Amino acid sequence: MGTIQSAAEIESLLEPLTGQKIAALQVLGINSLKTLSPPPEALAGEVVTAADVVDRILRVDTTSHVISFDLQRTGRVILLESAEPYRFAAGANRPTVRLLMVDGTGLDLIEPAKTKRITVTITTRPA
Incomplete structure (x- = not known):
């Protein structure tokens, strides 16, 4: 899994999201x-x-919502140059969260352990 990603590493992975349209957010961790x-x-x-990102909490602001992803201690962010909706397959490693963009890119939030601790909170922006 490697070392814990720094805030600078994570921010560089988040940069391409600004201005993009979200296609879907898949929360695949059962308690996430x-x-x-x-x-x-x-x-x-x-x-x-x-x-x-601040203190391993990613914040993604959209026109109407705020999405917070808490990576906990071991969560990692992976930029996907070509992303499709995740489909469950026996034996396949699955991300805890997959964010799909309309342009075909995306992000996976993954964890090394079987116990999934990454959390996702969605709130509506105040009017």
């Missing part, structure tokens, strides 16, 4: 989604207005 309203489906078509 910490909010039910709004649902991840509400993010489809939203434009990313900003993305940053």
Whole structure:
């Protein structure tokens, strides 16, 4: 899995998101989604207005929502140049979270352990 990613490394992976439209957010860790309203489906078509990381918490701002991803201690961010929706397959390593962009790129948030600790919180931006 390698060393823990620095904030600078993570920020460089987040830079291409700004200005992109979200196609989908897949939360694949069974206990990772910490909010039910709004649902991840509400993010489809939203434009990313900003993305940053502070203390291993990624924040992605869109036109109407804020998404927070807590990487905990061992979570990693992987930039996908060509991303498709994750489909469950026996024996395959799955990301805890996959963020898919309309342009075909994406991000995977992964963890080395079987116990998934990355969390996702979605909130609606105040009007």
